[in-house]
Amino acid sequence: MSHIASNLKAHKLEVPEDLLVHLVLLSLPTQFSQFKVSYNCQKEKWSLNELISYCVQEEERLKQDRVEVAQLATSSSNKGKGLKRKPIENAAVDKGPSQKKQHKESGCYFCGKSDHMKKNCAKYTAWRAKKGLSELPKAN
Template identity: 40%
Template sequence: MDKPEKPKDDAADEVKTAYAKWERSNRMSLMIMKSTISLAIRGGIPEKNVAGELFTAKEFLASVEEQFKSTSKANASALIMKMLTTKYNGTSGVREHIMMMNDMAAKLNGMDMAISEGFLVHFIMTSLPAQFGPFKINYNTQKEKWKMSELIAMCVEEEERLKTEKPDFAHAAIESPKQKKINGKGKNKKDDGLGVNKASTSGTKRVFKCNHCKKPGHVRKECTKFRAWLAKKGIPFREDAGKGKKEA
């Protein structure tokens, strides 16, 4: 309520009573609002107008809103970045993932950044992992557009199907291609004990590499640098090194 005009001395009693009630209500409203704001923030919020008069409760609330406009923009930017980077990892459940994305869109709508349901449905589809590939293709080939409720139902059904057919679905959704490459690195290699690394897969051509000079094309016992190093150290060279002891 806007501030009423202060009644004159000869004003009617009803007018004076109404003004007194407004003053009391305004004073209590200001006290309640200020008590909910921390002291560190309250000091940066103006409480008087240019004429030096104290703000009414309505004016003070407008002042608070003005101070936090930039904060709202920052929150909007953070929400947008979160939406762009959020991908379904297969652990929380696809229903929860969609509801979380829907909640972020609703918050943006409250900041005058409306996101249509059709766009949000497409956006959520792009956040699903590669395991949902055939499901996405099926959606893109349909003429009908899904509503949010239909998207949730279809995604939950597809996730249940994937879990039934592929028990390791959640692990596969979490593990990135880079991690898969790292986890599989060196799995099929072994050392033959003679300083030669070779692949265990049948049909793979052996690549000899010296464990001393690290150059390909020969093994350590054939390396001239290795023999020179042994001579320098006073260690006799043995042809049967690495093959174990000979039987007597």
């Protein structure tokens, strides 16, 4: 604004300083709203240089008060299936695909031992025979 005013002055068009201060105050972003209110509540008016120095001070104060915020958004691959999305708190502890794969290869799901798979488990075969299920289901 002061650069524009000095260019206008070079063309013999002077802008009164109080108008220039007013235009600068109007151009400040919304973070300076408290600063604007405090200026409007005062009886004395500032010069352009005073306004610039107070704006610099206010900007430093705003930088110190600023809190860093990070937003986390999650999406679900089950769109339209009626399943609820996981809350953000649980998103950090969600098992990745590599952890799930390791669990799948860890051993028998039926008895929990790691030296064989469910299809080779003697306890599972005995349980199926007791239930009257003779054939193993085919894997997809």
